[in-house]
Amino acid sequence: MTHEPEVITRAEVRDPATYDLVIRRAHVFDGHTALAGLYDVAVSGGEIAAVSAEPLRGVTEVDAAEGWVMPGLIDTHVHFYDVLAVSDSESMQTFEDDELPGRLGLFLQHGITTIKSVGDPTEGILTTRAKIAAGTLRGPRLLATGCGITGRDGHPAATVFSGNPWARARFAAEIDSVQQMRDLVHSLADRKVDAIKLLSEGACAHSGSPAYVWHIPAFPEAVELVRLPLAFLRAGIETGHERGLRVTVHTTQQAAAREAIEAGADGLEHGVTVEPLTDDSLIDLMLEHDIIYTPTLWAHDASHPDARHNVKKVADAGVSVALGSDTFSGRGLFGANTLDEAELMVAAGMTPVQALVAGTSGAAGQCVRSDLGAVAPGKRADLIVLTADPTEDIGNLRRLGMTILNGEIVVDKR
Incomplete structure (x- = not known):
């Protein structure tokens, strides 16, 4: 159009x-x-x-x-709370009192006016959202999914939070059944989250799908994962849609991306990063289902050399791309990481205008916010x-x- x-x-x-x-x-x-x-x-x-x-x-x-x-720029994939430091009620309170306001200010200082949190503790991030909306806390417009939903012993529960049980119970929600998935999505919808995030490669305890070894440089341990059972995935997406919420799915493999789209997902978080995107019919499927692809190169470019080629391929094909940095604590600077993401998109072969669209109107589309971007x-x-x-x-x-x-x-x- x-x-x-x-x-x-x-x-x-x-x-x-x-x-x-x-x-x-x-x-x-x-x-x-x-x-x-x-x-x-x-x-x-x-x-x-x-x-x-x-x-x-x-x-x-x-x-x-x-x-x-x-x-103003929109970053659609942010992990706002300090996953490396929050390990009990006291450290959570210290973070919220001492670090959170400055971190919000950094986004504004770099021209980011909206951020979407996709895997922070539900209670904390929704309280922060309410304070910003009420004007008692200064920061960018904040959208939030609450916790990410994964399978038992899945990512990020068994990866990022393997040694931090207190945070594991709050940043990630591990489910064992279709009914648990439905109940959890309804619970999040009742809390007025802005969207739902599911993690496909995120169920270590289940078998029947090809293994994937999760490993990024920021965390020392590699963990073998398999995909979330298809029935769980479908239940999460269907329930989210019943409640009028957009549902995006964390994927890294072509097979997982296809499965998520066929299950009804609205977008792919990361997309395909760990292998070359060789399946042209998968790109056709993205176009057919109006999928929005969020490549998160800031987090994955260094460790996954195929990620750049893949995002250029989907962008050249006309797939909608949204800017999302996958910013998390411990590397870089909040706000500046978002600008890095835009520059990495161009380094991958997108034009500056394509990257700007991804960070404005494209990101607004991913967030279902027609008033923004x-x-x-x-x-x-x-x-x-x-x-x-x-x-x-x-x-x-x-x-x-x-x-x-x-x-x-x-x-x-x-």
């Missing part, structure tokens, strides 16, 4: 008009494409009110000086102002001048 930019002319602008905020004389990447020429972008009541080729007036006016305005009237005013062109050089995402969240300037580096 051809994208038609939502731009208004002087005749359509309220005149005289005074908006809450006007960003003047800016190039615009609108979440889909770069608009030709310079524009004023007006914000009122937390929403984008106008994108005009003619001058607009605002209570607050910001001269972009022919820089760039684009949607675009610069157009009626969208949420989550914006960043850059001093250089990101459509030519993805590294210019680091040239941040300003972050705007819900129409409020929350970072100003000018």
